Amino acid sequence: MCGVIGICSKSNVSTSLFYGMNSLQHRGQEAAGMAVYDGEEIRRTRSMGLVIDAFTEEKLRELPGTIGIGHVRYATASGSHDYNIQPLMGFIGGEMIALASDGNLVNYQILRERLEEEGMMFQTTSDTEVILYLITRYYDGDIVEAIKKTMKVIRGAYSVTALVKDKVVAFRDPHGFRPFVLGRDGDDVIVASENAAIEIIGGEMTRNVEAGEILVIDGTGIHSDRFESEATARNCIFEYVYFARNDATLDDINAYTFRRRCGEILWEEAPCDVDLVVPVPDSGIPSAIGYAQAAGIPYGEGLVKNRYMGRTFIKPTQKEREMAVKLKLNPLVDVVKGKSIVLLDDSIVRGTTSRNLIKRLRDAGAREVHMRITSPPVAYSCYYGIDTPNRKNLIAANQSIQEIEENIGADSLAFISLEGLAKAGKKDVSEYCTACFDGDYPVDPTLI
Numbered sequence: 001m002c003g004v005i006g007i008c009s010k011s012n013v014s015t016s017l018f019y020g021m022n023s024l025q026h027r028g029q030e031a032a033g034m035a036v037y038d039g040e041e042i043r044r045t046r047s048m049g050l051v052i053d054a055f056t057e058e059k060l061r062e063l064p065g066t067i068g069i070g071h072v073r074y075a076t077a078s079g080s081h082d083y084n085i086q087p088l089m090g091f092i093g094g095e096m097i098a099l100a101s102d103g104n105l106v107n108y109q110i111l112r113e114r115l116e117e118e119g120m121m122f123q124t125t126s127d128t129e130v131i132l133y134l135i136t137r138y139y140d141g142d143i144v145e146a147i148k149k150t151m152k153v154i155r156g157a158y159s160v161t162a163l164v165k166d167k168v169v170a171f172r173d174p175h176g177f178r179p180f181v182l183g184r185d186g187d188d189v190i191v192a193s194e195n196a197a198i199e200i201i202g203g204e205m206t207r208n209v210e211a212g213e214i215l216v217i218d219g220t221g222i223h224s225d226r227f228e229s230e231a232t233a234r235n236c237i238f239e240y241v242y243f244a245r246n247d248a249t250l251d252d253i254n255a256y257t258f259r260r261r262c263g264e265i266l267w268e269e270a271p272c273d274v275d276l277v278v279p280v281p282d283s284g285i286p287s288a289i290g291y292a293q294a295a296g297i298p299y300g301e302g303l304v305k306n307r308y309m310g311r312t313f314i315k316p317t318q319k320e321r322e323m324a325v326k327l328k329l330n331p332l333v334d335v336v337k338g339k340s341i342v343l344l345d346d347s348i349v350r351g352t353t354s355r356n357l358i359k360r361l362r363d364a365g366a367r368e369v370h371m372r373i374t375s376p377p378v379a380y381s382c383y384y385g386i387d388t389p390n391r392k393n394l395i396a397a398n399q400s401i402q403e404i405e406e407n408i409g410a411d412s413l414a415f416i417s418l419e420g421l422a423k424a425g426k427k428d429v430s431e432y433c434t435a436c437f438d439g440d441y442p443v444d445p446t447l448i
């Protein structure tokens, strides 16, 4: 999971990119980078760490220019190394190009091996370099045609922003796995993973970048083209469950409203007679509010979140994740002591977080701890850019719901149904990617 942004403006964009990237920080905390075209060349700054640490005022001053792109990165398949920090750069028809992507190519290894056999030397272990290389290879003066030829070859999930001289180019895979939105701030045009990146800099989201769409944005306006494909849109449903910010409206569904409805639906599907509904913050908050209101049970904040921690789900090692859970969430004794509670969380991946939270809530005096989960059991790995672990480490791939209930020490455990989840977004199951729940992969992952 990563975040991308691109801005085409008449004034300096580096500060706007900085703030936009900040609002996408939840999508990746390992590294950040931006590239800006100053009228003559593309300059780039990249660094490991958070956006706020990666860019000082001085660094931003060294990046003047009215057109630029930015990227926040979480290392998925390709590992955590500074040579993988995006945007990546190259040359296309004698001009510089910078490119950044959110997603994951399932046929990356095959393509890389093929290109290496042909003599290509890679400088990163990122699949984004394959996209960059293929575009430069197919380019003969028409960037849109080069992208179409590239899209014919690459398979998987990608929302890409590129800087090609004085143009921002954006394209999204034919299934539209990862989110991508378009907005305006007066004459300025912005593309970004989520609308918050547009709104934070004073703009307004106008529409989605459609699945399979290719946009070229320059001083003359927005030019839209399409990659023709039989694929239908299958947006990642997990974006709404967990990844996107509450204020994200992606492919016409608001994440907060979706999560709140999940809570209401979960109450219908799995009611629970308790004193208090407690969320696991932050993504559990709207669903706990929905559950509490539908049930007529008081809502209480029984866990306090350390807001200066990154996401536990996306820490590289198990030990780090366990320490992060302890640091990140602390039970509020005054709220939970002597109470029977139902804890609302978005997912159970390995079971570590749930087991730890339930134990600590009991230690804090909770009489009963029931769990309700606003996603179905995660029983399959994701190959489209979300760092779910190998199947053997997914608790739901190896244990029944009753076994998981015992394993995490809950008084009762229930998951929302897949149909209930789709209903929360007022769409049919077939309109989403739901592969991590049901194994129905829209793009064959065995291409790996």
Ligand code: SF4
Residues within 6 Å of the ligand: 177, 235, 236, 237, 238, 239, 381, 382, 383, 384, 385, 386, 433, 434, 435, 436, 437
């Ligand atoms: Fe999203 Fe799951 Fe599909 Fe991955 S497999 S894109 S996490 S719904």
